[in-house]
Amino acid sequence: MMMMENLDMVNRDPNNINDHLKTAFDDVLAEVDGTHSIDCIWKASYACFHGCKSCFYNIFTFFCGIWMACFWGLDFAVISFAHVWCVTPTLRMCMIHCNLCQKTFGTWINCCCAPCCEVFSLIFSNIRVEKK
Template structure:
C-alpha cells in the first residue's frame, strides 16, 4: 500500500458525497424578525458542530474499519464475478447473437427483400385520382 499518495486533506476528490455537505446554516436558520438570543445562537452553533464531529468520529472508530472491510470484500467479489463470469458470458452471447443477426439478416435479404421489391413495383404503378 502506498500511503504517500493518500490525500489526507481532500478525502472526497471525486465529490461522490457532495450531497452530504451540511453546514449549520444549511440545517438551522432563523428568519428576519425571529431571532433567538445571540449567546443561544452561538451555543447552538458550537453544539451542532461538536455533536456532529464527535458522533461521526465515534461511529467511524467503532464501525469504519469493519464497514471498509465489508465494502472491500464486496467490491472484490463483484470484480471477481465480472472478470471470471459476467464478461465471458456477455462475450459468448455477443458471438452467438452476432451469428443470429447475420443469419436473420441474410434470410431477410434473400427471401423477404425480393418479395417486398416486387410488391413495391406492383403498387407503385397504382394512381389514385379524385373526381
C-alpha cells in the same frame, strides 16, 4: 492501485463524491429576522451542533469505520470478480450469438423475402388509380 504514500490526508474527498453531505450550522439552523434567540443560546447551539456532529461522527467511525471499509472492499472485490469472470464473458458470448443470428436472419431475408417483395413491387407499380 492507490498506495499509502499517495493517500491525501487533507482532501479526503478528491472526487467530490459526498458534496451533498457538506452541511454547516447555517445550512441546518437559521433564525429569520424578527425572531432571534438570546445570543448566548445561539452561540451555545452553534458550539453544541459542531461538537456533537464531530464527536459522534468520530465515535461511529472508531467503532464501525474499519468494518465498513472491510465490507465495502469485499463487496467491490466480489462485483469486480463477477464482472471479470462472469458478466463480461457472458455478454461477449451473447453478442457473438446475436451477431450470428443477425447475419443468418439477414441472409434469409435477402435470399427469400427480397425477391418476392421485388416481384410484387414490380407488379403493383404499373397499377394506376384515376379519379372519374
